[in-house]
Amino acid sequence: MTRAGPWVSAAIVTAALVLPGLLIAVTGGSPSAALRALIQGSLGDATAVSQTLLYAAPLLLVAVGACCSARSGVFNIGQEGQVLIGALAGAAAGLRLAVPGPALLLVVLLAAALAAGAWAWLSALMNRLRGVDIAVSTLLMTFLAQQVVAFAVTTPWLLQESRLGEAAALPQSNKLPSGALLGSLGDHPGLQLNLGLAVGVVVAMLVAVALDRTRWGFRLTVAGLNPAAARHAGIPVAAVGGIALAVSGALAGMAGAVLLASPLSTNRLQPDISIDIGWDGLLVALVARNRPLLTIPVAGLFAVLRAGGNFLAATGVPPYLVDVVKALLTLAFVAPAVMRRRSVVA
Amino acid sequence: MAPEPAVRLRGITKRYGAVVACDGVDLTLERGEIHGLLGENGAGKSTLMRILLGLETQDSGAIDRDGRAVTIAGPREAAALGISMVHQHFSLVDPLTVWENVALGRSGPVRRAAERAGVRAAAQRYGLAIDPDARVGTLSAGERQRVELLKCLRRDPTVLIMDEPTSVLTRSESAELFTVLRRVVAAEHRAVVLISHKLAEITTATDRVTVMRAGRVVLRRATTATTEAELAREMVGREVTLGAAVGVLPHATAPASPAASAQTALRLRGLTARPGLDDLCLTVHAGEIVGLYGAEGNGQKSLGDVLSGLTVPDAGTVEVAGASVDLRRPGALSAAGLGIVPEDRHHAGVVLDLSVAENLVMTRLGDVSGRVFIDRRRLRRRARALADEYGITAASLDSPLRDLSGGNQQRVVLARELSGRPRVLVAAQPSRGLDVGAVEDLYARLRRCASDGIAVLLISTELEEILALTTRIATIFRGRIVGELPTAQADGERLALLTGGVA
Amino acid sequence: VSNDETATPASTAAPGGSTGTLLPGEPDVNGDGKVIIGVLSPGDINDNGYYQSFVVKAEAFAQAQGWTVIKRGSVPVSEALTAARALCQQKADMVAIGASELKDAIPASEEGVCAKTAWYVPSSANVPQTPRIMLSSDDPNQSMLVAGYAAGLLMQARNTTKAGFVTGPEADFTKIASTAFLAGIRELVPGATLVTTYTGDFDDSGKAREATQAQLSQGVGAIYPYLGGATDAATALANSAKAVTLTPGTDRCASTSPAFDVSVLFDPGDYFAAALQLYAAGKLEMGITKTWQLGVDPYPTVKLCKGTPEQNAKLSAFIADIGGGKIDPVAEVRKLGS
Amino acid sequence: MNTVAGDLETILSSGIRLAAPLAFAACGEYVAERAGTLNVSVEAMMLGAAFCSIAVAGLTGSATAGLLVGVLLGALVGSAHGALSHRWHVNSFVVGLLLNALVLGLTSYLATVGNPSRHQVELVSVPGLRDLPVLGAPLFVERWPVYLLLALVPLAWWLVERSRWGLELRAAGENPEAAHMTGIRVNLRRRQALLWCGALAGLGGAYLAVGEVGSFNQNMTAGRGYLVIAAVIFGGWRLGRTLAGCAVFGLADALRLALPALGHTVNSQLLISAPYLLALLAMLLFTTRQRRPGALAQPFRRTP
C-alpha cells in the first residue's frame, strides 16, 4: 500500500457517497430523504428486512460459489448465465416431474445445481481440451444462457406458459406448484424468514469448513496458489479446477432455483429472472476477498442496497438515478476493501 | 588529485518493516575495476544494488556519481547516469525477440534494422553470439544470460552491476563471461559490480571485494589480500567446514563412497520428451550418489519436470525399485518412493502463500488427516518434528513460507521430500542461490541420505559440486546420456569433452 | 406427467362490471390527505411511444388535480412484485401497471401493505380478474386488423403489395399483432405479403434500422415499426424510402421527423386517463373489467394522418362495421392472417 | 432489384454498418488487452459516447462536433477505469462492471431530461468505385467516419507492433515485472492503453449514434461492448483477425436481419447467440493461447 493509499480510498468513498447526493439534489430531491428511504426500505420495518433477507439468499449462494472457483485459481465470471440455467432446470423439474410435496423442492434445487454445474463445467472442459480461457468462455456463455432461456419460454413445447383462449401467451413458464416453493421459516409477525436464506447460510458455512478444514479444500487451495507445486504434490490440478468451477456453477444455479422458488419472483421462469444477481454475487465474493464466511455480511450489505434501492425508486427518485446511486455506493464499498490487499483476480 | 570514484554510496540504510536490509552501507566503485560483493542469502546485496538503480528508495544515505550527489528515481534515470544492471530474476520478456528485449531498455523511435545491427555488432564485440530475431522464450539459460548482458551493455553503461550472473551458467560459460567483463573493464574503463555466492569466482575474477552480513559491511579488501577461507568466515560469521563448501576447496574431500549395493533403485528407460529429452537411459543404485552433469539447457529441466510429475514424457518409462510408474497419474512418483528437490523451488517446490507447516506436509496429506478432515493438531505436531529435525528456523510454523530465507525454504523442501522415506532422492541444482552455510548443511544431508541407503540423483551444472559429492558421473548433452564414468576417474578436461557431446 | 393445472386460471370476470366494489374515500383511498398515483412500466418511459404515453397522460391528469405521481420505468418483469410492494409502502393510493407484462405485481394487491390501494391493470385478456383490481382490456386483433386495413388503403393508392413488420423479440403477442396486421391489409389487397423481422430487442435502434433497410431493399412499400425505443430510428429510415409508416400505439400525426402516415391508437394512456377521471370522481370500482371496443369506445382506433376524404370514409366504415359487430375481427384474422 | 447480387449487396452493406462500431471499439480493446487489461467497460465507453455525441450534436447542430465529444467521453471513461484499476488497484473486472452500470443509469436518466433532435454525419461515396458491381455500394458509400478505419487500423497496428510505446506496452502486458525492472512505467502504459481504448470505443459508440442511427435511446449499444471483447478473443489477439471477427459478427447479424425479407425464417434465439457461439467455436478450433498476453487481467503493483 502506497502512502497515498488511505487518502485515495477515502477520496473514492467520499466521491461515491457525495455524488449520488448531488445528483439527487440537482434533480430536485432531498439527499437526506433519499438516504432515509434507502435505510427505511431495507431495514426500516419487518417487511423491509424480509425483503432484504430475500435478496441476500441468492446473492450469498452465488458469492460462495465464486469463492470456491477463485480459490482454485479459476476465475468464473459467468454466474449470471449459470443462475439462468439453474432457474431453467429448476422450472423444468418443478413443472415436469411428478414428485409429491416438499420432495419436489429438493428436486428443483438439485436439478438447478446439476444443470448449472454441468453448464459451468463445459468451460473447464473447453479449457482442458483446447486451452480456451475460462473467464472469457464463462462470460460468453452467459449470453448463450440468456438466449437458451428466452427460447425455452417462447417455445410452446418447452416451457412456455399455457395459453388462455385467444390471449397471447407471455414469454414465461407456468407457475411452479406450491410443493416446489421455498416457504417461510417459523411464524413471525410481519417478518418473513425464507428457507432460501437458511440454505444460503448453511451452504456458506459448509463451504467454509470444506475449504479450510478438509483435504479437498487444501488440495483446491494449493492448486489455486501454485499449480505446478500442486501437480508435483499429486493433485490433479485441471480436475480440481474443473470441480471447483462446477461447484461454483452449481451454487449459482441453486441461486437461480432460489430466485424461482422464493417470493422474490412470481415462481415462473422468465427471461430476466436473474435480475443481475449473478453479477452482484460475483462482486460480493470479490469484496469478501473469497472468504465464504465473510460473504455472509457482505451479501447482506448488497441486499440492503438492492432492497433500499427498490424502495428509493418508489419515493420518486428517478429509477435510473437509483441505479447510479447503487453503482457508486458499491464502488465505495469495493474500493477500500480491494485496495487493502492485492486484488484476487490473477 | 585522484579521480573521483565512479560511484560512492554513503551510509545507505533501507528497512522493510522490522527487517533492516541495508544498515549504513558505504561502498565505493572505481572505474576500471571489478568489484566483488559477497554475502549470505538475505545479507542485503540485491537491495543495495536496487537502490543504486532507483528501483527502491533508501531510507537514509546518499549516492555520489563521479563526485556529484544524485538522486535516482528509476532505471531510466540510472541509465541516463550510465548505471545499468543485469538482474538476478525477471527482466526478459519471453514472447519478445532478442532485439526487442534489447531495445526495451533504450529510448527514442524503434529502428528495427538499426537495432538488429546494433545487437549483432555488440554480440560480435563482446563475443556473445546470439541471433537477434530469436524469441527469448525459446533460449537456454546461458543464452538468456547473454541477452541480459547485451541489453545492459547496449545502454553503454559506465557502471555495470551483475547480480549472480553465473548461477545458471556452466563453468566454461562463466569463464567466457569473465573474459568479457575483463575486456569491458580493461579496454573500456567501466566499473563492474559482481555479486556471487561462488567464492572461487570472486577470488579469480575480481579486483576488490566487499563482504556484507545482515545488512552491514564486514570486510573490504583487495582480492589478492584475502583468501577464500577468510571470505567464507566473514560471510557466515563463524568457521565453515570448508570441505563441504564447494567452491572454497574444490577437491577437498573425496566422497564417502559406500559400497554401492547392486540393488537398482531408479531406472530411467528411453525417456523422450519434446523438446528436451531424447531417449535418455540411466540407472541409480541404492546408496550411491550419481551426478548428472552438463551445460544448462541440455534437458536437465525437462528431466526434472518429468520426475516432478509436471510433464508426461512422449515415450519411455521410469522404474522405482523395479516397478514401473504410471506417469500419467498425479502423485504416482511420490507414492512410488521418489522424492525430488526441484530446480526452481518457487515454481514447483513450495507454495509461498501457504504456511511453513502446510508446505511441510503438502505431499503426504494422508498422514495428518482422516478420510475427509485435516487434523490441525497432528499437522502442527508433525511439522514441528520435521522443522526440528532439519534445523528449519522460522518465526512461526504458521507464518507464510514467503517469509523464510532461501536456505530455509530449501530445507523445507528437503525435509518434506525426505519425510516420506523415499527410496530415491532427485536433487536438481539444489545449491543454486544458497549461501555457503546453507550449502554446507545441504551437502551433509545429501551424504547422510546416501549412507542411509537412499539412491541420490544429483542434477547439477556445478562441476565442483559433482566432483565433491558423487560416486559416479553421467554427462548429458542434448537430452541424451553421452558418457558415464566413476568420479574417481573424472577430471575437468574429460568432462568438458563429454559435455561438449564429443564422446 | 405435467403440472399444467398451474397455468393461469381462466378469467372469472363478470361482464358488465356490476359486481365491482367501490373503495371508500376515493381518490384518497388511504386517507392520508394526499393522493399519490404510483405507476410501474416494464418499458423505457421515454420511448416517445407506448410506454411513455401511459406515464404522460397520467401525469397530465394528476397535475391538473394536484396529485403526486411516482413513476418507474424499465421494471424487470421479475421485479414487478417487489416494485409494487415498495409503492404501497410509499402510501400510494393507486398502483397503476403500465402493461400486462407486469401482471406479476398483482399478488401484492392482496398483501397487507397494499390493503389501502386501488389497482389499475391493463390486460390483453391474459390477466385473471381479482376483486382488488380494476382491469382495462382491449383486443389487439381489433386494432391491428384495422391498422392493416389503413395500411392497405395507402398501399392500394401506391400500388404496392408488399408490407413489412419490424418488431423486437419473437413472442406470442408480437406474432399475434403481425398476423392481424397482415389480415387487415388483405381485406383490401388480397395478394399482399408481409415480411416480419424480429430484431430481438425493442430498443436496439441499429438493428431495427438494418432490418428496415433489408425490407426496403426488397421493395416493401409499407413498414410497421412495432417497436419501443427503436421506433423513431426505424421510421426515419422508412421515411427516406417514402414507405407507408404506422405508429405503435400513439397519435403522432403531428410529428414531422420522423413522419407517420397512420396513427394506430391503442394508447394505454388514454384508457388510463379515462379510469383516472372516474377515480377523481370517486366512481372507479375494483373487481371489474373495462373492455375497450374499437368502433364503440373512442379508443382503440386508427386514423390516417393525410388521408383523402374517400380513404377516411372507407376506414370509418370499416371501424364502424367492427363496432357494430358486422365484422368479427377474430374470424377475419383467422381467415386472412396466414 | 431482387437479384442474387442485389441481395448480397444489401447484406454486405448492412453487415459493414453493423460491424463498423464494433471495429472502432475493437481497435481500442485490442490495444488495452495487449497492455494486459481485459477491459469490460467497453460497453460503458460506447454507450456514454453515443449519448454525448447526440446531446452535443443537438446543442451545436453539428454531428461532427458530437462525434468528437463522443471520443472525448470514451477517453474519459477509459481514464477513470485506468485510474481506478491501474493507479488505485481496484479489481479491473469490478471497475468495468460498475462503470457499465453507472453509465447505463446516467445516460438513461439524462435521456429523459432532454429531447434531442436527429443528427447524422454525411454520407460520402467514392466516385467511380461506388459503381462497382456488388462491392461498390457496400464498400464505397458510407458515412464518412467509416473511412477513418482505413487510417485507424494501420495506426493501431503500427502503434502496437512498431512504435516504442507499443513495445513497452507489450512488455507491460506480457511480463510487467520484467518491464518494471527495465524502467518502464507499467501502470502508466496500461492507463495510456485504456485511454486509447476509451477514445476508440467512444468513436464506435458515437458513430453508432450520430453515424448510423441519428438519435439516442436507452441502452442503445445493447451489449455491443461485450461483443467487442469476444471479437478480440476470436481474433486471438491479432488485429487483423480481430477485425475479421467484427466483420463476421456484423455479417451474421446482417444476415439474420435480412433473411426474413429474403423469404427465409430461422430461429431468432439461435441467430442472436450466433456471435457468441462463433467466438467460442473459434477459440475451440484455433489454439489461440500462444498469443494471449502473458499478464492479461493481472494487476501489477510495484511492491509485492
Ligand SMILES: Nc1ncnc2c1ncn2[C@@H]1O[C@H](COP(=O)(O)OP(=O)(O)OP(=O)(O)O)[C@@H](O)[C@H]1O
Ligand atoms: N520488498 C521487500 N519487502 C520486504 N523485505 C524485503 C524486500 N526485499 C528484500 N527484503 C528483505 O531484505 C533482506 C535483504 O534482501 P536482499 O534481496 O537484498 O538479499 P541478498 O543479499 O540479495 O540475498 P540473496 O543472496 O538471496 O539474493 C532480506 O531479509 C529480505 O527478506
Ligand SMILES: Nc1ncnc2c1ncn2[C@@H]1O[C@H](COP(=O)(O)OP(=O)(O)OP(=O)(O)O)[C@@H](O)[C@H]1O
Ligand atoms: N506519495 C504518494 N503521493 C501520491 N500518490 C502516490 C504516492 N505514492 C504512490 N502514489 C500513487 O499510487 C500509484 C500506485 O503506485 P504503484 O507503485 O503501484 O504504481 P506505479 O508503478 O508507480 O505506477 P506508474 O507505472 O504510473 O509509475 C502511483 O501511480 C501514484 O499515482
Ligand SMILES: [Mg+2]
Ligand atoms: Mg539477491
Ligand SMILES: [Mg+2]
Ligand atoms: Mg393518500
